[in-house]
Amino acid sequence: MRITCPICGERDRREFYYRGAALDRPDPEAGQEAWDDYVYLRDNPAGRTRDLWYHDAGCGSWLVVERDTVSHAILNVALALDADA
Numbered sequence: 729m730r731i732t733c734p735i736c737g738e739r740d741r742r743e744f745y746y747r748g749a750a751l752d753r754p755d756p757e758a759g760q761e762a763w764d765d766y767v768y769l770r771d772n773p774a775g776r777t778r779d780l781w782y783h784d785a786g787c788g789s790w791l792v793v794e795r796d797t798v799s800h801a802i803l804n805v806a807l808a809l810d811a812d813a
């Protein structure tokens with residue numbers, strides 16, 4: 729799998745470190761159940777996902793990568809700073 733870093737260009741996925749699902753953080757006052765879900769519960773979807781990746785062997789940027797877990801296609805890559813929350 730190859731990921732196109734917005735700064736460095738197309739690179740092998742081994743240059744990146746997977747950091748998990750890119751989730752929307754609940755409001756600080758959302759309550760214990762919302763925070764428990766955010767911290768501990770994850771879906772394991774077959775299809776489109778939105779994940780955080782760190783370009784460890786490159787520019788050190790945090791990226792939001794949209795990909796398809798079935799076809800392994802990379803659908804979009806954006807700097808986490810620019811991605812919608």
Ligand SMILES: [Zn+2]
Pocket residue numbers: 733734735736737783786787788789
């Ligand atoms: Zn990079």
